[in-house]
Amino acid sequence: xxxxxxxxxxxxxxxxxxxxxxxxxxxxxxxxxxxxxxxxxxxxxxxxxxxxxxxxxxxxxxxxxxxxxxxxxxxxxxxxxxxxxxxxxxxxxxxxxxxxxxxxxxxxxxxxxxxxxxxxxxxxxxxxxxxxxxxxxxxxxxxxxxxxxxxxxxxxxxxxxxxxxxxxxxxxxxxxxxxxxxxxxxxxxxxxxxxxxxxxxxxxxxxxxxxxxxxxxxxxxxxxxxxxxxxxxxxxxxxxxxxxxxxxxxxxxxxxxxxxxxxxxxxxxxxxxxxxxxxxxxxxxxxxxxxxxxxxxxxxxxxxxxxxxxxxxxxxxxxxxxxxxxxxxxxxxxxxxxxxxxxxxxxxxxxxxxxxxxxxxxxxxxxxxxxxxxxxxxxxxxxxxxxxxxxxxxxxxxxxxxxxxxxxxxxxxxxxxxxxxxxxxxxxxxxxxxxxxxxxxxxxxxxxxxxxxxxxxxxxxxxxx
Amino acid sequence: xxxxxxxxxxxxxxxxxxxxxxxxxxxxxxxxxxxxxxxxxxxxxxxxxxxxxxxxxxxxxxxxxxxxxxxxxxxxxxxxxxxxxxxxxxxxxxxxxxxxxxxxxxxxxxxxxxxxxxxxxxxxxxxxxxxxxxxxxxxxxxxxxxxxxxxxxxxxxxxxxxxxxxxxxxxxxxxxxxxxxxxxxxxxxxxxxxxxxxxxxxxxxxxxxxxxxxxxxxxxxxxxxxxxxxxxxxxxxxxxxxxxxxxxxxxxxxxxxxxxxxxxxxxxxxxxxxxxxxxxxxxxxxxxxxxxxxxxxxxxxxxxxxxxxxxxxxxxxxxxxxxxx
Numbered sequence: 001x002x003x004x005x006x007x008x009x010x011x012x013x014x015x016x017x018x019x020x021x022x023x024x025x026x027x028x029x030x031x032x033x034x035x036x037x038x039x040x041x042x043x044x045x046x047x048x049x050x051x052x053x054x055x056x057x058x059x060x061x062x063x064x065x066x067x068x069x070x071x072x073x074x075x076x077x078x079x080x081x082x083x084x085x086x087x088x089x090x091x092x093x094x095x096x097x098x099x100x101x102x103x104x105x106x107x108x109x110x111x112x113x114x115x116x117x118x119x120x121x122x123x124x125x126x127x128x129x130x131x132x133x134x135x136x137x138x139x140x141x142x143x144x145x146x147x148x149x150x151x152x153x154x155x156x157x158x159x160x161x162x163x164x165x166x167x168x169x170x171x172x173x174x175x176x177x178x179x180x181x182x183x184x185x186x187x188x189x190x191x192x193x194x195x196x197x198x199x200x201x202x203x204x205x206x207x208x209x210x211x212x213x214x215x216x217x218x219x220x221x222x223x224x225x226x227x228x229x230x231x232x233x234x235x236x237x238x239x240x241x242x243x244x245x246x247x248x249x250x251x252x253x254x255x256x257x258x259x260x261x262x263x264x265x266x267x268x269x270x271x272x273x274x275x276x277x278x279x280x281x282x283x284x285x286x287x288x289x290x291x292x293x294x295x296x297x298x299x300x301x302x303x304x305x306x307x308x309x310x311x312x313x314x315x316x317x318x319x320x321x322x323x324x325x326x327x328x329x330x331x332x333x334x335x336x337x338x339x340x341x342x343x344x345x346x347x348x349x350x351x352x353x354x355x356x357x358x359x360x361x362x363x364x365x366x367x368x369x370x371x372x373x374x375x376x377x378x379x380x381x382x383x384x385x386x387x388x389x390x391x392x393x394x395x396x397x398x399x400x401x402x403x404x405x406x407x408x409x410x411x412x413x414x415x416x417x418x419x420x421x422x423x424x425x426x427x428x429x430x431x432x433x434x435x436x437x438x439x440x441x442x443x444x445x446x447x448x449x450x451x452x453x454x455x456x457x458x459x460x461x462x463x464x465x
Numbered sequence: 466x467x468x469x470x471x472x473x474x475x476x477x478x479x480x481x482x483x484x485x486x487x488x489x490x491x492x493x494x495x496x497x498x499x500x501x502x503x504x505x506x507x508x509x510x511x512x513x514x515x516x517x518x519x520x521x522x523x524x525x526x527x528x529x530x531x532x533x534x535x536x537x538x539x540x541x542x543x544x545x546x547x548x549x550x551x552x553x554x555x556x557x558x559x560x561x562x563x564x565x566x567x568x569x570x571x572x573x574x575x576x577x578x579x580x581x582x583x584x585x586x587x588x589x590x591x592x593x594x595x596x597x598x599x600x601x602x603x604x605x606x607x608x609x610x611x612x613x614x615x616x617x618x619x620x621x622x623x624x625x626x627x628x629x630x631x632x633x634x635x636x637x638x639x640x641x642x643x644x645x646x647x648x649x650x651x652x653x654x655x656x657x658x659x660x661x662x663x664x665x666x667x668x669x670x671x672x673x674x675x676x677x678x679x680x681x682x683x684x685x686x687x688x689x690x691x692x693x694x695x696x697x698x699x700x701x702x703x704x705x706x707x708x709x710x711x712x713x714x715x716x717x718x719x720x721x722x723x724x725x726x727x728x729x730x731x732x733x734x735x736x737x738x739x740x741x742x743x744x745x746x747x748x749x750x751x752x753x754x755x756x757x758x759x760x761x762x763x764x765x766x767x768x769x770x771x772x773x774x775x776x777x778x779x780x781x782x783x784x785x786x787x788x789x790x
Contacts, residue, residue: 062719087678088701088718093740094672096505096531096756096782097614097630097656101675111506114739114757143739143758144720 009192016184024173031169036162040122040133043158047080047135048118051151054082055118055137062086063139063147071149079153084139086147093145102126104150105136113138114145122155131155194222198229210237249412253295253426257288291426298428302411305435312354312439316463319358319389320345320382326359327380330366337370340377349382349389350463357436364429365393365456371425373397376453388442388461400448408446409434490560491522495540498788499557500747502754502761503533503544506780510544512557515747515788518763518773524560528553532783534575534584536599539787545572547589554601557787566601576616580623580640587613587627594627594638605643610634617658617667619687626687628655628669635669635690649690652683659705659712660687661727668712670702678718684729696729704744706751713751713766715744722753724769735769737762745784754781 054074057067063086075082085091090104091113104127109119119136134152138145194216204212210233216226264281267273273281304310323345334341351358369378376396383390400408400415407413412427430446437444442460493499498515510524510533530544530553541563545552551565552572571590578585583604584597593608594616610629613636617626624646627636633655636648657670667687673679680699685692701718711732714723717740724733738755745752750772751764759779763772 087676088740089673089676089678093718094701096742096780097672143755144736145739145757 008195009188012188012191013185016188017181020177020180020184024177028169028173032162032166035165039161040158043153044120044122044133044135047133047151047153048120050078050080050082051118051135051137051149054149054151055139058139058146060141061146080151081153082149082151084147084149086139091145091148105148109136110145113148114140114143116140125152128152128154133158191222194218194226198226201229201233205233205236210234210240246411249427250299253412254292257292257295260288261285261292295426295428298426298432301432302428302435305432305439310439312357314352314354316350317353317355317358318347319349319351319353319391319460320347322355322358323362323380323382323391326362327366330370333370334378337373338375339370339373342377342379343381344379345382346384346389349384351389351440351460352463353440353460357439361433361436361458362391362393364433365458367425368429369393369395369397369454369456372454384462385459388459391458391460392455393458394453394455396453399450399452399454400446401450402448405446405448409444488527490524490555492560493522493557495558496789498748499786500745500752500761501533501535501542501785501787502743502777502781503530503783503785504759504778504780505529505531505756505782506759507778509778510542511777511781513761513775513777515786518775520775520777523778524555531573532575533785534577535785535787536577536584537582539789542785543575543584545575545586547571547573552586564601566597568595568597573614574616576618578618578625578640579620580618585616585618585625587616589613594625596643607638607643607645609636609638609645610648615656615658617660619660619662621662626658626660626667628658630654630656635667635685647690649685651685651690652679654679655683657703657705657715659707661707661712662687664727666693668696668705668714670698670705670714670716672701672703672718682714682729694729696725696731698723698725698731703742706744706746708746708766711766713744715741715753717742717756720755722751722764722769724766733769735764735771737764737771742782743784745786747786748788752784754784756780756782 054071057070063084068084071082071084085104088094089101092103092105092107092110095107095110105113105119112119113136116138118138120134122133123131125132125134132152132154134150137149139147139149194214197214201212201214212233213230214226216223264285268278268281324343327341327343330341373395374397378393378395381392404415408415409430411431414427434444437458437460440460442458445457446454448454493512499521500513500515502511502513504511508526508529510526511520512522513519514521526544528546528549530546530549532545534543535541536543540557542555542557543552544555545568548570549572550570552568552575553562554564554566555561556563568586568588569590571588572586573589574587576585581596582599584599586595586597588595589612591606592611592613593606594613595606596604598604609627610632612630612632613627614630615628619626623640625638625640627638628651629636633650633653634648635651637646638644639646651669652671653674655669655671659668661668665687667685669683669685671679671683678700679702680697681695682698682702683692684694684696698714698716699719700716702714702716704715706713710727712725712727714725716723720736720739720741722735722737723731725731737753738760739758740756741753742756743754747763751766753762753764754777755762759781760774760776761781761784762774764770765772
């Protein structure tokens with residue numbers, strides 16, 4: 001049985017074939033039944049009508065020779081066999097005496113005829129030694145049964161027509177079956193072809209070949225499935241690419257400070273560095289170690305944030321206070337870089353947030369602003385918006401090219417790849433900041449103009465009073 | 466549950482008892498002349514007052530009787546039939562069954578014999594004539610040819626003529642000696658007979674053999690059995706009545722009544738009823754039963770006019786009379 005059930009194609013094909021065969025058989029029997037019934041009824045009705053017309057010729061009294069001749073003449077012209085009988089013995093007139101004679105009509109039929117009703121019969125008639133369909137009309141003079149008109153057709157003549165019909169039907173049904181099976185097979189192939197393609201594509205994807213694309217123009221469920229499959233393959237590929245990039249970035253970011261540390265420490269060990277120079281080398285090694293520490297810390301943060309277990313410890317926070325506190329540590333460096341800091345903070349805003357994390361968000365963005373701003377000012381605003389509050393940090397720095405704005409929040413993305421070593425950033429700051437903002441149910445948007453400066457807007461929900 | 470059982474018992478008992486008790490039919494007054502028609506198709510007997518020429522009662526019977534005899538007591542009617550196991554006796558006055566004779570099946574004809582005051586039953590199962598006295602005691606059986614049907618009594622010669630339907634034989638029985646005297650060949654499917662005792666002629670009708678329709682009356686010598694001549698009377702003459710030098714012949718195939726003289730000359734004829742088998746003399750008229758028209762006709766024997774037609778039960782096949790003087 002498994003050779004049938006192991007394939008959808010076979011199942012569909014079997015279903016369609018069975019449906020076609022059942023339909024043909026059913027319709028055959030049904031139409032044969034109706035045909036025979038209707039046709040036989042029709043023939044019978046025609047016989048009755050013919051008989052009634054002939055019987056109306058009778059005008060009472062004993063049957064005249066003229067009437068007998070008329071009927072005889074008519075019989076030669078009619079398709080049915082017709083004869084007239086006046087012999088009382090044939091009409092079962094002597095029935096109570098139980099005459100030993102097989103008369104043309106029996107007692108029950110005689111009674112029916114005496115009531116003025118025609119008698120219809122179908123079946124074998126010994127008198128004619130064959131199966132017939134007969135109609136008998138009474139010729140009544142008052143209540144005297146003077147005679148009968150007997151009309152009959154051999155049943156073979158009627159079944160001949162139905163037999164012809166049956167042959168025709170069988171040929172038509174056979175042709176229909178072949179055509180239906182041909183189209184059924186075609187249809188099944190058409191239906192299952194995309195599924196087979198999809199199976200092959202899924203196998204390719206599982207082998208790591210994401211480039212495969214299904215071409216299905218139809219909009220039905222299978223077409224939708226093909227589209228979903230294509231989308232899935234693309235997503236997997238993108239994720240895979242991102243993972244590869246990320247790993248490449250991480251190794252690249254780590255390799256630079258490691259090579260620094262390795263180089264300087266080798267110089268120190270080998271003693272080629274003069275005594276007065278060695279302190280500078282040590283501080284360089286220390287700087288790179290800090291960089292690595294920060295990088296690893298950021299990566300750790302990110303991987304924590306990516307996992308679902310990461311929990312914020314939310315408490316009501318007066319945001320203005322928090323921002324002011326966290327900006328304190330930037331005062332010296334800004335003074336050093338000769339940058340002005342402008343604050344416009346709404347002191348009434350209280351949010352429900354994790355203090356440390358909010359501080360980290362502001363820190364990451366301020367780090368970037370200070371890093372890429374060489375002159376001018378950095379302004380920080382806190383104000384209410386419709387459904388919450390907005391922290392807006394604007395700098396007059398170098399800005400971001402428009403084509404890079406979309407990718408700026410990606411991990412390890414830098415506008416200028418060559419600046420890595422100098423600016424000291426990890427390339428993860430904005431990615432972490434956005435993740436944290438999202439965890440606080442907020443949004444982070446960046447606008448920038450190259451050479452003019454950058455504005456970062458953080459919208460967060462507030463505690464409603 | 467007990468209550469239900471009791472009801473069921475009462476119902477069953479009721480059905481049982483009612484089926485056992487004899488049904489009572491309408492009483493027939495004893496002081497009037499009546500004719501009774503035995504109707505085969507609806508298993509009934511219709512009673513007609515001969516004086517007023519009105520139907521006075523119908524008895525719907527439960528057995529397929531085909532004939533009847535009224536006993537000389539003028540009250541007991543015996544009903545018999547080929548498919549009935551017994552000959553059943555009913556009182557006309559009370560309308561109740563008063564007894565039955567164990568005849569067995571096969572009785573197709575019966576007659577009260579003036580000569581011996583016995584009932585002669587024609588038994589087609591045993592192919593004999595069975596003589597019963599008026600108490601229902603069977604006196605003797607005299608075997609005949611195959612399928613006896615018509616019987617004819619000669620009071621003068623004290624003999625009984627028995628026509629065999631299939632065997633083309635006529636049997637003559639001596640009623641005094643109660644033995645078969647002789648038999649002689651006749652035409653096939655013979656039915657109906659009349660005896661002209663003055664001329665020793667036996668007129669015999671019939672239905673015809675096979676698809677052949679009988680059209681003639683066959684006249685035989687009643688003593689020698691020799692065939693004498695044919696009288697055309699189409700078709701299927703099956704019943705005869707003789708009176709005042711006239712013979713009335715009823716032909717059921719053409720529904721015709723012929724009036725002939727004793728020489729066999731047709732004096733008059735008429736169409737009456739539909740498929741009539743039976744006719745009798747009432748005191749003034751001829752009474753004819755139309756088997757297919759389900760009626761009886763009173764015909765004036767002088768001018769063959771129908772005086773009155775009375776509908777009766779379906780398929781009147783035999784008429785018996787009880788005449789008060």
